[in-house]
Amino acid sequence: MDSVIQVRDLVKVYSLGEVEVQALRSVSLSVGRGEFVAIMGASGSGKSTFMNILGFLDRPTSGQYLLEGIDGQNLSMDELAEIRNRKIGFVFQGFNLLSRTSALENVELPLVYAGAPTAKRKEMAQRALSEVNLKGREHHHPSQLSGGEQQRVAIARALVNQPSILLADEPTGNLDSKTSVEIMSIFQRLNQEKGITIIMITHEPDIAAFAKRNILFRDGGIVDDHKNSVPAAAASGGGLK
């Protein structure tokens, strides 16, 4: 299988004053194209640190991380920004939309920094919004949208630049269970129909059950990595247990 993410012996050490905290101790992992991975673990298990490194927002202390063969270790901040822009889509727990800015303009944001012309930006953003079933809501502001709708705008923003991977950090953490299932059905559809690689952090086993592969972090290392032979189907009325 063609691997999108290759991680070898990844170590991350934070120094808080004189105390050194080992957030990641030698993590190795490979994620293939078209996978849907859920990363689980208690808070402090190192999963968020791992996610930041996968998203090129942070650099590892040692070890190697390749995204489609690209090593970010020796790249400048601006070069990393360009990789984030073209290859990575972020979905956050708190949606992280720009308030006082319409849904359409929020989705356009990555294209602005990619330097796309205005007309093309509008067209691509509109297409991304219709993919998450938000056609007709383009000019609503985040405050006029429900939590689920806001998260769908965030997903559209993550997808608009057709990235290699979608990184979702607790995407359902602020949503009720019904809306959570809706978001999961979108993830499953994007994964199955468009073949988008998704890596999602969650601490809810019910949510992790929608993914094809579950990885468990504990104390900065992977303690379990197994495939779900039959992932729960969000679209066909499969609710949370």
Added chain:
Amino acid sequence: MTRLFASLRIALRALTVNKMRSALTMLGIIIGVGAVIAMIAVGSGAKKRIAEQIASMGSNLLIVMSGSSTSGGLRGGMGTVPTLTVDDAKAIQAEIPGVKYVAPNLGGVAQVIFGNQNWSTIVNGTTPEVLEIRDWPLSSGRPFTQQDVDGAAKVCLLGKTVVENLFGGIDPSGQVIRIKSVPFTVLGVLSSKGQSTWGQDQDDVIFVPLRTAQKRLFGMQFPGMVKQIAVQAREPELMKDVESQINDLLRQRHHIQPAQDNDFNVRNLTEVMASAEQSANVMSLLLGAIASISLIVGGIGIMNIMLVSVTERTREIGIRIAVGAKGNDILFQFLIESLVLSLIGGIIGIGVGVAGTVVLAAFTQWPTLFSTQAILLAFLFSGSVGVFFGFYPARKASLLNPIEALRYE
């Protein structure tokens, strides 16, 4: 280009979100630019008035004054005793090539009567050249001639203030006035010159032919003498030469020994005026400098608000960096914001400055002068204040760590 345009739009939107805050921040720049423009207008107005006064006095002008005389151990002050003669004036005209016009002058204060009105004014006995030297045209009538001087004709030219005080609306030409009881026919009226640098009313004057003044009015004690000789040099560069040549010529004519002091005095009025002009320059520079300080204070206001804005929008900056904004994208976004603030403030400030100056001029009667350069300069200055004081907050924003920025509440 599209990115820069997008940054501009983002900046404009951010400014309209907090209208009150933007307006108050701009106010600092508005006051600063307004003050700079008003102060420069007042300063250049003062300079312009001095330049006008220099022109009204006559250009390249040297005044030779009768000096102190020592007779029997009594030393009189400058000009108390006439030591200059008409022949001195003629010699200056004839022997010094750099001299254009010479006008000897004998004058004093005299009571003037017309009908039942009377007025005390300065009566100057002089020659027709005085009008050339002082660049002083008549507003009506004709000047007196050399024949009038030679024949000691009882004719006169009146200054505007004298006309106003003696003739209430009557045309003075051809009328007869009495100066020290001597009847004089009015030939013409001088055009108005206004105040001199020292606040003297230059229009409160009467010109009569020199010989008439010597014979009829002031010259009885010292026949043939004059108090002053006005000399006009041909070129400004010749002033120094002419001054020293007059000095040498008169020392020779007055038989002054090398060790003796002059019994006359040569004054270069242009030099006096130049120093007045210089002090006006210093004055306008000082006013401009003080006004600039308020512009700088306005800039600090921008920096303050931009720092608050960066802190408030930490999360927004984090989102932008996460989706691919580079350091410069963030830097420009905030730099453009402060630049727009200061430039809009600058434009409004120009309006406020011009309006304020007009109001100030109306109330104080000060002369003011707007120059396009000063307005342009103030505008550019406000722009650079925006960039200078916006840079630190913008740079701070561009260096934010995206992980911490995204976590910021």
